[in-house]
Amino acid sequence: MSSVRCRSLLSWYQLNARSLPWRETDEPYKIWVSEIMLQQTQVKTVLPRYLDWFDQFPTIVALAATSTDDVLKAWEGLGYYRRARFIHQAAQQIIVEHQGRFPTAFDAILALPGIGRSTAGAISAFCFGTATPVLDGNVKRVLKRWHGQVDASDKQLWSLAQQAIDKSGEPASWNQAMMELGATLCSAKSADCDACPVNENCVSAFQVVYADESRKAVPVRNVHWQVHLHTCPEKGIWLTRRPDSGIWAGLWTPPIIEMNSTPDITPAYIHQLTHRRLYLYPLLSDQNPQGEGRWVQSIEGYALPTGIHRLLEKVA
Numbered sequence: 001m002s003s004v005r006c007r008s009l010l011s012w013y014q015l016n017a018r019s020l021p022w023r024e025t026d027e028p029y030k031i032w033v034s035e036i037m038l039q040q041t042q043v044k045t046v047l048p049r050y051l052d053w054f055d056q057f058p059t060i061v062a063l064a065a066t067s068t069d070d071v072l073k074a075w076e077g078l079g080y081y082r083r084a085r086f087i088h089q090a091a092q093q094i095i096v097e098h099q100g101r102f103p104t105a106f107d108a109i110l111a112l113p114g115i116g117r118s119t120a121g122a123i124s125a126f127c128f129g130t131a132t133p134v135l136d137g138n139v140k141r142v143l144k145r146w147h148g149q150v151d152a153s154d155k156q157l158w159s160l161a162q163q164a165i166d167k168s169g170e171p172a173s174w175n176q177a178m179m180e181l182g183a184t185l186c187s188a189k190s191a192d193c194d195a196c197p198v199n200e201n202c203v204s205a206f207q208v209v210y211a212d213e214s215r216k217a218v219p220v221r222n223v224h225w226q227v228h229l230h231t232c233p234e235k236g237i238w239l240t241r242r243p244d245s246g247i248w249a250g251l252w253t254p255p256i257i258e259m260n261s262t263p264d265i266t267p268a269y270i271h272q273l274t275h276r277r278l279y280l281y282p283l284l285s286d287q288n289p290q291g292e293g294r295w296v297q298s299i300e301g302y303a304l305p306t307g308i309h310r311l312l313e314k315v316a
């Protein structure tokens with residue numbers, strides 16, 4: 001990848017970059033939170049939540065001092081709640097190991113919970129100007145298409161990404177440009193090669209074969225859950241906390257029992273996760289609930305998964 005090719009992508013980015021709040025700062029705390037929020041959530045969903053986050057947790061110190069429940073609640077609607085738990089644990093680790101200041105060394109960033117090589121690369125490049133590449137799903141797709149290597153391994157892609165950022169001369173902008181290209185012109189669903197700044201050098205230009213790319217799609221398993229809705233006018237609704245691992249770890253839900261699929265009943269709500277499709281069947285009950293949990297008059301103060309919110313709206 002020559003420096004001329006790098007320049008055309010960087011110029012395109014300068015002219016076409018979307019204006020996003022995390023691009024207006026090099027403050028590590030703000031970059032870090034944006035990178036984690038954006039890992040598996042769309043920009044339009046993240047935008048309002050990102051600004052709210054800093055109203056609620058203005059500093060790493062404030063975040064570390066908050067309860068896990070409050071952090072999960074603040075994360076509500078963003079999905080993949082494990083990320084919120086990691087952010088909270090990482091904030092506490094930063095207090096203990098780095099005196100409350102976000103670490104500057106790449107290895108120290110990588111050692112924080114929830115931060116992998118790609119996220120550490122993004123934070124380090126954006127905040128400290130290091131030539132550390134991002135290799136998220138978007139960037140992988142662009143590299144594979146650009147080099148015509150649909151079957152490239154992660155090791156090969158890291159090598160290509162490193163060579164490119166080394167040549168770019170502008171690591172932060174390079175990472176941003178690659179991510180932007182993958183999020184816009186060279187997306188999973190379409191490739192606008194006409195408008196692409198690298199179309200003269202891209203092996204796959206004007207001939208992307210989507211079938212080749214999708215053949216390794218991760219299988220989705222159907223899961224059928226009976227959701228026991230114990231409600232009482234005086235006490236509210238009975239909620240239990242999910243286990244610390246697995247689907248919706250640590251969140252509050254009504255009691256859930258896995259069941260076999262039943263062709264006779266239709267689920268009230270179907271919630272799609274990356275590897276699971278949850279079929280939710282509400283079961284209204286005026287019986288006293290069994291096991292651990294609590295009656296809550298209002299679910300406002302509790303972090304509930306979006307699937308349960310939607311189910312409750314359906315049966316309200």
Ligand code: SF4
Pocket residue numbers: 142145146185186191192193196197198199202203204205206208
């Ligand atoms: S030319 Fe087409 S396939 Fe190649 S990087 Fe650009 S948009 Fe993607």
